[in-house]
Amino acid sequence: MTIEERIENIVKTLDDKKAEEIEVFNLDDADYIADRVVIANSLNLKHTQALFTHLKEELKPLGETFMHADASDEWVVADLGDILVHIMIPEYRQRYSLEIFLSELVENQKKNKDIDPA
Numbered sequence: 001m002t003i004e005e006r007i008e009n010i011v012k013t014l015d016d017k018k019a020e021e022i023e024v025f026n027l028d029d030a031d032y033i034a035d036r037v038v039i040a041n042s043l044n045l046k047h048t049q050a051l052f053t054h055l056k057e058e059l060k061p062l063g064e065t066f067m068h069a070d071a072s073d074e075w076v077v078a079d080l081g082d083i084l085v086h087i088m089i090p091e092y093r094q095r096y097s098l099e100i101f102l103s104e105l106v107e108n109q110k111k112n113k114d115i116d117p118a
Helices: 003-016 045-062 090-096 098-115
Strands: 020-026 036-041 068-071 075-079 083-088
Touching (some): 003 045, 003 083, 045 068, 045 083
Antiparallel strands (some): 075 083
16 A cells, blocks of 8 residues: 555544544655654544544554554554654644644755755
């Protein structure tokens, strides 16, 4: 299964269970620990855990390997090797601004590529 197919499965699973504001960041060209990052809002504390549980139940039979997860009621980070999935309550998402960090990472990589075409 390609990384794009895997991302589609993750997004569909999260969307089916009412995750909100799902965003995918392609970090293929960035110097980062993963090739893709998925960020999604949960509706509340219990929903955060429910989304993570459902994600595991849906993806493991498809061959997805959860290498590590760090979970609390407010925020879950799942490491799928080349994909990181963040599920968090909106307050945490706003507080930590991962989108800004990841967008800047992608933008800086594009700038560096333009400067050094080799």
